[in-house]
Amino acid sequence: xxxxxxxxxxxxxxxxxxxxxxxxxxxxxxxxxxxxxxxxxxxxxxxxxxxxxxxxxxxxxxxxxxxxxxxxxxxxxxxxxxxxxxxxxxxxxxxxxxxxxxxxxxxxxxxxxxxxxxxxxxxxxxxxxxxxxxxxxxxxxxxxxxxxxxxxxxxxxxxxxxxxxxxxxxxxxxxxxxxxxxxxxxxxxxxxxxxxxxxxxxxxxxxxxxxxxxxxxxxxxxxxxxxxxxxxxxxxxxxxxxxx
Numbered sequence: 001x002x003x004x005x006x007x008x009x010x011x012x013x014x015x016x017x018x019x020x021x022x023x024x025x026x027x028x029x030x031x032x033x034x035x036x037x038x039x040x041x042x043x044x045x046x047x048x049x050x051x052x053x054x055x056x057x058x059x060x061x062x063x064x065x066x067x068x069x070x071x072x073x074x075x076x077x078x079x080x081x082x083x084x085x086x087x088x089x090x091x092x093x094x095x096x097x098x099x100x101x102x103x104x105x106x107x108x109x110x111x112x113x114x115x116x117x118x119x120x121x122x123x124x125x126x127x128x129x130x131x132x133x134x135x136x137x138x139x140x141x142x143x144x145x146x147x148x149x150x151x152x153x154x155x156x157x158x159x160x161x162x163x164x165x166x167x168x169x170x171x172x173x174x175x176x177x178x179x180x181x182x183x184x185x186x187x188x189x190x191x192x193x194x195x196x197x198x199x200x201x202x203x204x205x206x207x208x209x210x211x212x213x214x215x216x217x218x219x220x221x222x223x224x225x226x227x228x229x230x231x232x233x234x235x236x237x238x239x240x241x242x243x244x
Contacts, residue, residue: 002027003118005051006043006078008034010058018053018083021106027115044070045139048132049078051099051118056082056089073141074130081114129181133159133169140167144181148197148210149217152190162197162212185226187219195230203227 005028009015015033022028031047034040040052070077079099082089083106090101100114131147133140142159151158152173159167169176177186183195193208200209200216207216208227219227 002029003050003115004029004031004047005053006030006032006034006040006047006049008037008040008052008054010035010055014055018106021108022111024108025111025115027119028111041070044078045073045132048074048130051081052078053081053083056084056093073139076130079118131176131179133167135170140169142167144184144194145196147184147194148213149194150176150184150192185223185230187223187226188217189220189222191217191219193217195233198230198234201227201231201234 005022007015007018007030009018012033012035019030019033022030028051031049032043034043037054040054043049044052080097081100081102082093082098083102083104084090085104087101087103090103093101100117102110102114129144130141131144133142142161146162148160148162150173151160153168155170155172157169157171157173157176159169161167173186173190173192177184177192180192184192185195186192187208193210197210197212198208199211201207202209202216205216206219206221208219209216
């Protein structure tokens with residue numbers, strides 16, 4: 001999975017030129033283009049990007065004035081990459097906590113260096129994934145490492161957390177299926193489980209048991225292939241005590 005980014009620049013043609021260069025890199029995906037800092041915060045909430053790429057020539061006030069306010073809502077903040085026609089503000093940008101700084105015109109080599117820098121940091125400091133549950137003007141952010149399972153409730157979905165909380169979202173289970181990390185598996189028409197918490201698979205009763213849960217969750221025949229994949233994955237890293 002690549003890094004999702006937002007570009008902030010008032011010049012639409014400049015955005016398109018930069019996006020054209022970045023599209024050559026399969027590790028980067030543009031999720032939004034903003035014309036000003038005033039649009040940025042809402043777009044960060046909406047898209048949860050990994051990176052924000054911002055024109056520092058026309059945004060003289062440090063964007064961290066906006067981004068610092070996100071700490072109370074997000075576990076992980078996006079990386080900030082500044083770009084400018086000169087190196088004049090590079091020192092100030094790096095001292096302010098920018099992840100990287102590009103001097104225009106941008107070339108593919110500089111962009112690739114940033115991608116490799118992102119990959120290196122990700123491998124050293126893997127960040128928890130956050131999912132945003134939006135209801136009208138209410139934004140609820142959940143760390144996916146703390147989700148045990150999801151359960152369909154008509155046209156809503158209940159998230160069951162490892163600390164015992166149940167959080168409801170007014171979207172169908174299917175709408176979350178493709179957005180969750182790979183360790184989440186659909187095992188039933190009504191359930192998606194976090195495979196990291198599976199402690200038992202009972203084929204006879206068609207039930208998965210999760211850590212911290214006393215009651216098992218059912219899996220259906222139509223999803224048996226997924227259960228087989230899960231069993232193979234868990235067995236691979238387990239000490240096998242079965243008789244040969």
